[in-house]
Amino acid sequence: MDLTYPVEAEEFRTEIRAWLEQNLPTGWFEQGFEMSEPERAEFNRTWPAKLFSGGWICATWPTEYGGKGLSTMQGVVLAEEFARARAPMRGDFFGDTLVGPTLLQWGTEEQKKEFLPGILKGETRWCQGFSEPNSGSDLASLKTTAVLDGDQWVINGQKVWTTQGHHADYCFLLTRTDADAPKHAGISYLLVPMRQPGVEVRGITQPDGTAEFCEVFFTDAKCPKDNVVGGVNNGWKVANSTLAFERGQSATTGYRRFEEEYRLLVETATANGRIAESTIRQRLMEFYTKIQILKINGLRNLSATLTGSRDMGTIALGATNKMFWSEMHKAAMELALDIFGADSMLVDTGPEAGSWPGALRERRRSGYPVSPMMSAFFFSRSETIWGGSSQIQRNIVGERVLGLPKEPRPG
Secondary structure, eight states, rough: OOOOOOOHHHHHHHHHHHHHHHSSSSTTTTTOOOOHHHHHHHHHHHHHHHHHHHTTTTTTTTTGGGGGGOOOOHHHHHHHHHHHHHHHSSHIIIIIIIHHHHHHHOOOHHHHHHHHHHHHHTTOOEEEEETTTTTTSSSGGGGOEEEEEEEEEEEEEESOOOTTTTTTSEEEEEEEETTOOOTTSSEEEEEEEESSTTTTEEEEETTTOOSSSEEEEEEEEEEEGGBBSSSTTTTTHHHHHEEEEEEETTOOOOOOOHOOOOOOOOHHHHHHHHHSSSSHHHHHHHHHHHHHHHHHHHHHHHHHHTTTOHHHHHHHHHHHHHHHHHHHHHHHHHHHHHHHHHGGTTTTTTTOSOOOOOOOOOOOOOSSSOOOOHHHHHHHHHTTTTTTHHHHHHHHHIIIIOOOOOOOOOO
């Protein structure tokens, strides 16, 4: 594995840094910089347009579909520099990172022309309709159905844990289109309009007062016949492409958010004296060590992509990385509670300062308020589940990589 980036990639890095320094708000790179609520709202409103004018949204897409046609290495450097600056680089995560690349791989020319421009401009918001109340880890057992009626699919069923479903314009939906086929073979991948009669979205309120996860109920909802991606009854293969994009998009940047949390934990433990406890120091070093492993594994993934290597070790690495970082982060947030102390769990105390990834940036005005650190703690509990639970990842490694007998299935 060569850890040296080519000269042209480093030259491109300089270009990106200059653009960020020119376009981010004044003071962004200064220590302790914060924005007021109105300033943050204005930034969120105007930033997508700046990204689009700079050509940074979906910049690795081919030029004929509105991207810059960046190479893999240029795309990596772009992601690294935005992560270093802590600058948002997406108009909509589900559109830019999941359904957009899926359309590039599987979509028809008509689908690309219809949906990709809205993703690039940040004008269309998407949600993912995969999991169901009884079909999460065993996704192929899903029960939502779509029946073709003339030039429309008629959809009935329920999805759950649909992030940002209440804001989405479209849902990329897995649904059963052939009840008689084997369960993996009778599924299709549809692009379904969300703002129509027959689609009901209900927020699922979490302990921290947020409700970004939703239940979505489809009752005779409609979807155009031509909105099938990858062909009728081929949805399982298409969905696996989407999941691969979800798990692989942060190979060389994902570790950075944990570095910031590690810094905050050391800073707090030093200030309150907990650093003097040998068990706290040991757990901090375990966290640090695993962050470095995550960083190196990301570079291994990058090397495999650049060389086209798909040996058994690479496959195993892809299956284990998600399990590794999610379980690491869960343990790290348990360490955070021990460092900050029991009072950090109270709604009217606890750490307000610092950047806690996945956390609330301010207290909620209603519902159940918690500090940003506690919100990150709650979020870490979910990370071992979404995107493929740790149990499922272990099954993948055992069965597909090690060749162990398959897990017994209930009758």
